[in-house]
Amino acid sequence: MTRFLAAGLFVLWGCVAAIAQTLPQSDSLSSDTLAPSGAALLTLLQSQSELIVASSRRTIQPAIDAIADSGLAEAQELLQLWQGKKLLLRKSDGSFFRGEKITGGEYELFDLDTGVSVGMGDKTDLKQIKPNSGVRAMIGTALVRFQLEDPDIAIRRAAVTSIKRDPSAAALLPLRASIPGETDDDLRRLKQRQERLLTIRFDLDTVARLEAINDMSGDLGVDVRATLNPLLSRAMHIDTNGPPAGANIAAEWRIDDGLTKADAYAALVERDLAPALLQQDEMKSALEAHIVAGRVAGVPLAQLSDPAMRQKAYDGLVAEGLARPAPTLQEMADAIARYRFFDIYDEPAVDVTNAAAATMARIDTDVVVNQAADLALDAISLASIYFLAAIGLAITFGVMGVINMAHGEFIMMGAYTGYVVQQIIPDHTISILVAIPAAFAVTFGAGIAMERLVIRWLYNRPLETLLATFGISIALQQLAKNVFGTQARPLTSPGWLDGAWVVNDVVSISYIRIAIFVLALGFLALLLFIIRRTRLGLETRAVTQNRSMAASMGINPDRVNMLTFGLGSGIAGIAGVAIGLFAKVTSELGNDYIVQSFMTVVVGGVGSIWGTLAGAVMIGFSQKGIEWLNPSNTLAAQTYMIVLIIIFIQFRPRGIVALRGRAAGD
Structure with a gap:
């Protein structure tokens, strides 16, 4: 009897569920219904309110990224308002508005979603968001992704020009994404060129960078050479054992074979790996500091005009521990012999530097x-x-x-x-x-x-x-x-x-x-x-x-x-x-x-x-x-x-x- 009762309840529950599926559902009862775009925008702003109000260049990037990546239609306009210092925060409820100053201390407030005026606001209850020049530049970088696909070709061209003037890793993906949809042939070629240059500099994929370098090998543009030259920048590395593991070595210097002993020792001194040579100013200061009864280390002052007597006086100070001894030629040679000298590329990828060097050689010939x-x-x-x-x-x-x-x-x-x-x-x-x-x-x-x-x-x-x-x-x-x-x-x-x-x-x-x-x-x-x-x-x-x-x-x-x-x-x-x-x-x-x-x-x-x-x-x-x-x-x-x-x-x-x-x- 119990089994029959359970089976009946199961059938009844299935019928009710089937009927419920056919009934219209109220928006107020549906938890899956999305909030309106304006409400989502306001919620997003309020979630980033502290960072936006602070407008610190060191901490603002997450807020800018959150708005730019939100996918909201109003994101571009919001960033432009923020950049143009037209974004206001009402302190009483934490709401954001577009504001236009009327007279005195009053502002007319406009809804960010509809653009409709919602009344006046008193200056005492409003805070104008004033980003500094650094934050405005960061907002401008975020705006580029929208400007690259703007219906107005002049705005798109200006965005590409902005990237060319101030290239950054953040512009690479938006620029690359805008190329397939570009309708103007000249602008598409310009975008493709800038994308290749940004790929060379900022892409994390070595294969993609190598392809971009190869694509630009026949280009004589100054910007191409300016992009390739940093890949070939190098710095001298000095170590007793050898270069660091995984270092991209450009060259190893041999004494008297591209590197003089004087330059090698100067490099050691610069890195505090060897004592500095004795300079005349240092000797003069030491002699002046130890004048006693008209003598320096027993040498009369009248005799210090003679270089040999000056050296004798200084040697006397060294013997008394009152001056720094100058390194001898043997000490300098021993110091140089203890170390190895390398030029190491700043760019860690060997394939990239090899390709850049070969391309630069072809470009130099051209x-x-x-x-x-x-x-x-x-x-x-x-x-x-x-x-x-x-x-x-x-x-x-x-x-x-x-x-x-x-x-x-x-x-x-x-x-x-x-x-x-x-x-x-x-x-x-x-x-x-x-x-x-x-x-x-x-x-x-x-x-x-x-x-x-x-x-x-x-x-x-x-x-x-x-x-x-x-x-x-x-x-x-x-x-x-x-x-x-x-x-x-x-x-x-x-x-x-x-x-x-x-x-x-x-x-x-x-x-x-x-x-x-x-x-x-x-x-x-x-x-x-x-x-x-x-x-x-x-x-x-x-x-x-x-x-x-x-x-x-x-x-x-x-x-x-x-x-x-x-x-x-x-x-x-x-x-x-x-x-x-x-x-x-x-x-x-x-x-x-x-x-x-x-x-x-x-x-x-x-x-x-x-x-x-x-x-x-x-x-x-x-x-x-x-x-x-x-x-x-x-x-x-x-x-x-x-x-x-x-x-x-x-x-x-x-x-x-x-x-x-x-x-x-x-």
């Missing part, structure tokens, strides 16, 4: 190659400037044989023409396009006037021509000072020429230099066309080859001379506009280029366009090479370059590209 490329680009840029400055002089000097010392002033006139045009036309792009033909026209006219008024009367009189053009040079400089003053005038380049073409962290060249190079190539092509395809070019070549024969064939040499001089002067004016874009426009601008222009013409070959180009390249590369060997003294570099050119002319007096035919013998 850096040298790229530095050579960068130097070559600089040399080509300088050569293009010298070519523009010298090509006009090459034409006049080659055709007319006139040593024009005022050629630099035509360059200066072109630069000032560009400045005047920019004062009239504020748009820098249009003004430069107008300035180039304007400078040509101004200096072309000035060149023709100079040839008609002065040069034509001095043909075949080189000394008088040199003196006359030198006087004109001084006069033009003074005229420029009177008109424009002595202050440098700006010749501003268009905005699209700002900046530089950056290949990597080693190789770069400014857009202005690229534009000048293109301009030089354009003028090379134009001059070749004029010389080879036009009547003026034909007549110019004829006069250059044989002046008398050209005149007998009906060519007017005076007209050719005039137009040629004007053409050379006009090209100098265009060179002035180009040079003024990156150099100071002053009355002395031409002085900086007249010597190089003459050297370019003479080295390249008088009267040859290709020779002028070759001379500009030779001088540009020579100057940059010498400056690279002697970077601290550019004046000495120019002096060395002139010496090299003088030596070159001794072996090839007609230049790189010498004229052929009758002109070669003139």
